[in-house]
Each structure stands twice: as C-alpha cells, then as structure tokens.
Amino acid sequence: MPGGLSRLPVVVMHLQGVVLDALLPPRCASCGAAGARWCAACQAAAPRLHPPLCPRCGNPMRIRTGECNACRAHPPAFEQAAAWGAYGGTLQTAIQHYKFRRDFGLAEVFAARMAEAVQARGWQVDAAVPVPLGSERLKARGYNQAALLARPLAAALDCRYDGRSLARPRETRPQVGLSIAERRSNVAGVFAVRQPMPAGQRLLLVDDVMTTGATLDAAAQALRAAGAGAVYAIALARAV
Template sequence: MDHHVNQSGRQKVDADLRAPLRWLFAPRCVVCGDPGLPDRDLCAACHAQLPWQGPACTRCALPLPQAGICGHCLQHPPPLAAVHAAFDYAFPVDALLPRLKFHHDFAAGRVLVQSMCAQFAGLERATTLVPLPLHRSRLRRRGYDQALELARPLARALRIPLRPELLQRQRATAAQSTLDATARKRNLRGAFTVPTGAALPEHVTLFDDVMTTGATLHAAAEALRKAGVAQVEAWVCARVA
C-alpha cells in the first residue's frame, strides 16, 4: 500500500480518536466547576465577572476616575516609570491567586495567564521580563515561586525574554501582609540585589502577582536602577485598591 495513503489514514484515525477525548475532557471552570469556554478553564459567567482594571494611575496602578497620575505619585515620584495591572484584586481573582500561591493550584494560574496575555498584549514590550524572586528559604518551604510560575508562560506567549536570575532576594524578610506601609518599606531595605557582572538591559519590566502598597516592587526597581538599568516598569496580575 502506498506510504502516503498509510500516513493519511493514520492522521484520520488520530483525529477520530481525539474528537471524543475533547468531549470527555472538555475544559471545566476552575471557579464554579461548570463547563468552560473553548480552550479556557473558565465558564462564560465567571469570565464575565473578571475584575479587569479600568482607569488607573499610570505610575502605581491605583484605580482613578480617569487615567492619569495620582496625587501621591505627583508629590513622591516612585522608582517605577509605569505600572500596569490586569485586574483589580476582587472576585474571582482574589480567590484564584491564593489558590496558586498557597495551594499548588496551577490550573488557577493558567487561567490568570490566559487573561493577562490578552490584557498586556498591546503594551509596549520591555527588552526583559523579571519576576520578583522569593528568598531561598521561603522557596524551599513553598516549593515553587508563584511570580515565576505566572511570568514564564506570559513571557513565552508574548515573546519577551525572561531573566529571573537578574534579580536576587538576598535577605529573608517578614511577610509584607503582616506589616503597615511604613514597616513594609523598612522591611525591604536592601532586600534585593543584582548579581555583579550581569549583562543589564536598558529597559526592564518587573512582574509580580499582587501589588498592595508597592513597597516590594519599589525596592526591586531601586536595586535595578542602582545597578544601571535605565528604565524599570512593572506588570502585576492584580492591584489592591
């Protein structure tokens, strides 16, 4: 029998086998469990509830009535040239992020990455995406870095070089969630460093899962700028208002 016919036949059989599998393993919504949208683990109703961020401060991503620069950033310019958040920290994102961060729920992370890709695709691309690192002691306890788990597929989808080694967390700090704004800044003083001799791009976009006061991102941006990076921006999955 002709080899081309054999190959064509095998392809048809493979396609026929995959068809019922697509039905058997159709996407399920990671929020409510209902059938998901095609190629997405989120149903139409939960997708409609995603809290996409609207008008916000261009320097800190704090929600505003209209886009611009908030009063605080005008009076105290931050070390970040710009911050872009995909979402406000609200349902269902405020449920999905903790599931990824504390419960090894990578399906929740996949949904967030799919949504962030759509939100960030039209932004100016930096030469490098750098996820905020965990200190090695916390990484050992948790087993994975949630910012890196989100940044890796995001960088791949948007074709941005990913350089997690460009920023290191040299000091184990207290959990930021337990501190007020002043203590957060003090807690992060000298927490980040750039390896000596690292090849530095001119433009870096930091990535983190959640931005609250911005103290962590600011400390990382200051370390990069001190090392010689000309422009540092940030992308975050969600911004706490």
C-alpha cells in the same frame, strides 16, 4: 537559537497541561464548571480597576490629578506599574485556587490576561523578571508563583525570561497590615542583582498580587542600580 531554547520549559509545561487536560478535563477554578481552568464567564466577571488610575503606580484615585500623592512624594523606580484586575470576586477565588490548590495550569491562563494588559499599555520590554522569594520562603512553599506567571508571560510577549538575575537575599515579614511607609522600609534594600546584566535593558517585573507597589519599587531600584534602562511592573491583581 537562544530564544527558542529559553522557551523550552514553557512548551513542556504547555504539553503537560494538554496531556493532563485530555486525561482529566479541567474544572473552572472559580465556579467549578467543567471544560476550562477558568471559564469565560468567570473571567468576564472578574473585578477590574476603573479609571481614574495613577498613571505611574496604577492605584485607583478619586479624581484625575496626574500622579498620586504617594508617587509625587516618593517617585517610584519603575516607569509604570499596572494590574490586570482587582483582587476580589472570581479573580480572588481563581488566585487562591492557583496558590493553595497548586493548580499551576492556571498560570498560562493568567499570563494571557497579563500580556493583554502589557500590550494595551504599549510597553516594549526585553525580558520578564519575576519578583523573587527569599530562599527560606521558596523552600517552605516549594514554588515561586510570580516565576510561574513570568515564564508564559515572556513567551506571550516574545521576550526573554530572566529568573536568575534578581535575588532576595534577605527575608522580610509579610506586608499585610503595614502602612505605606512601613511597607517601604520593610522591603528597602532586600533585592540584589546577582549577575552582571546587559546595560540599558527594558525589564518587566512580574508579580501575582500587588498592593501599594512598595515591593515592586524596591525590586525596580535594584534593577535600575544594576543598569536597567527602564523597568515596568505588571501584576495579575491589585489589592485595593
């Protein structure tokens, strides 16, 4: 059963977590309280994105006017993009703990929240695809934080995990500090699909933090060009 096999690493990761938690009880990534990787109080206190949001890219808007100006000027290749929370407060401290302290057990906790956000929107997807890193950055960092989220997210959504099809053959400079237009040109054409994909798939792009959605748009363009029927995009947090 291919579905069961593809879920094996998630099961192994989960069991590793269970064993480690028994030996060394986890502490909350945000407040340090013993008992959970990210405690219920800190999850409840995480800043969320408040409507009105652009129905296409999920960006907060001042007034509800349909799609935002950026989406109207440059319609993204994804159907919809969304983030579970806003990058700040307890969500920011938890993400920093995840990335810099390499507390990868948090991925399962984050993925559960992202799964709720996907299900709340009624997106039906066949596979979860992490936004890839360039090979140099992957080598320097040693892991892809989006892939670590996408695996348990695929398990929670009962869809396939596809961490192989989408690649990033070209390195780009970081998007931090760039305007929307600069972000768009910085990531234009950097993604490539490296193996034939079944036509018409509904794919879920997965990233940890999104800002304008330019990276997700570029990745979605590559997937659509390779035959994807629809691309949705979910991030744990949105920098606003």
